[in-house]
Amino acid sequence: xxxxxxxxxxxxxxxxxxxxxxxxxxxxxxxxxxxxxxxxxxxxxxxxxxxxxxxxxxxxxxxxxxxxxxxxxxxxxxxxxxxxxxxxxxxxxxxxxxxxxxxxxxxxxxxxxxxxxxxxxxxxxxxxxxxxxxxxxxxxxxxxxxxxxxxxxxxxxxxxxxxxxxxxxxxxxxxxxxxxxxxxxxxxxxxxxxxxxxxxxxxxxxxxxxxxxxxxxxxxxxxxxxxxxxxxxxxxxxxxxxxxxxxxxxxxxxxxxxxxxxxxxxxxxxxxxxxxxxxxxxxxxxxxxxxxxxxx
Numbered sequence: 001x002x003x004x005x006x007x008x009x010x011x012x013x014x015x016x017x018x019x020x021x022x023x024x025x026x027x028x029x030x031x032x033x034x035x036x037x038x039x040x041x042x043x044x045x046x047x048x049x050x051x052x053x054x055x056x057x058x059x060x061x062x063x064x065x066x067x068x069x070x071x072x073x074x075x076x077x078x079x080x081x082x083x084x085x086x087x088x089x090x091x092x093x094x095x096x097x098x099x100x101x102x103x104x105x106x107x108x109x110x111x112x113x114x115x116x117x118x119x120x121x122x123x124x125x126x127x128x129x130x131x132x133x134x135x136x137x138x139x140x141x142x143x144x145x146x147x148x149x150x151x152x153x154x155x156x157x158x159x160x161x162x163x164x165x166x167x168x169x170x171x172x173x174x175x176x177x178x179x180x181x182x183x184x185x186x187x188x189x190x191x192x193x194x195x196x197x198x199x200x201x202x203x204x205x206x207x208x209x210x211x212x213x214x215x216x217x218x219x220x221x222x223x224x225x226x227x228x229x230x231x232x233x234x235x236x237x238x239x240x241x242x243x244x245x246x247x248x249x250x251x252x253x254x255x256x257x258x259x260x261x262x263x264x265x266x267x268x269x270x271x272x273x274x275x276x277x278x279x280x281x282x283x284x285x286x287x288x289x290x291x292x293x294x295x296x
Contacts, residue, residue: 006083007091010060010076011053015266019048021143021167025151028227029159030290037154043102044110044153048146050099051114055121057092061085062125069189109152117145132199136175143171160227162219169216174265176212177252180205181262209256213249220245237289244282251275 022045023032031037060067060078064085067073077083096118103111120128120141128138147167151159183197183205224238251274256262261272269275 003083003087006077007057007087010057010078010083010088011091012056015052015056016049017266017270018143019045019052019146021146022048022150024147024163024167025156025159026154027287028163028290029154029156031154031156032287032291040106040153041150043106044149047099047103047106047110047114048117048149050095051118052121054092054095054099054118055125057088057095058122059125061088061092066194071185107153110149113145113149113152117142117149120145130195132196135196136172136179139175140168140171144168158227160223162223162227165219166216166223169212169219172212173209173216173249173252176205176209177256177262178265180209181256181260184260209253213253217246217249238286241282241285241289244278244285248275248278248282251278 023041026032026037026041060076063073064078067076067079073079078085078088096114100111100114100118103114120138124135124138129135144164144167147164179200180202182194183200183202186194186197221242224242225236227238251272252262252268255268255272255275261268269279
């Protein structure tokens with residue numbers, strides 16, 4: 001039983017919240033209330049969770065010794081000994097076979113996305129995470145593929161490429177912020193835990209963060225006026241969601257620079273109440289703008 005609990009912990013159920021972005025294509029194409037489309041994307045979400053869980057298992061197997069030196073990661077199931085490497089290895093073989101096998105009848109294109117996601121992240125676990133800058137871009141690619149999975153599993157008519165740009169830039173924003181905070185947290189031990197930390201420093205990461213923050217805001221601003229979904233709806237009301245996005249970016253930077261949080265973005269996004277409220281208000285406002293006219 002302890003091994004099973006440890007394996008589930010290694011699969012990181014809390015991290016599955018990242019996969020919710022797969023619904024972006026469905027929502028922003030105006031198909032949220034179409035039963036068949038919603039069901040297909042939900043099935044794709046479940047399969048993506050299996051694939052991402054496999055990557056977490058593989059990553060923990062590769063990093064088991066380094067994680068034992070990390071102040072937080074040493075309590076994970078593998079480095080703490082709660083689950084054995086043999087059990088984790090078996091799970092890492094079975095899960096992707098099941099996920100990709102189930103994806104093929106649902107959508108061959110989804111299966112291709114899942115295979116691509118798996119390959120990129122396996123390469124990340126063994127190689128790419130040790131290459132400066134490429135490590136950040138590889139993680140970002142995973143978020144873009146999540147969105148693509150949701151777009152390809154249903155017939156999307158008005159999805160805008162600008163949302164891909166917003167997704168990539170926001171992912172970069174979170175990943176760079178995480179690198180910055182980990183560099184501070186780990187201090188002199190950083191290079192022993194992640195090889196690329198010898199190539200990063202705070203000035204570089206701060207400049208990258210400023211650049212990406214600006215890019216994220218500009219890309220979102222363009223999305224609110226250029227997206228096909230917005231133009232089909234014949235409204236400029238999407239611009240009223242811009243303050244929520246601006247507040248969210250500023251709030252997250254406040255958490256990084258003032259409260260020195262951000263080394264675990266998933267926890268910050270779900271536990272910081274002002275940030276969470278801003279995200280919820282943004283989502284609710286956008287959904288109302290897209291769907292309320294058709295309901296009325």
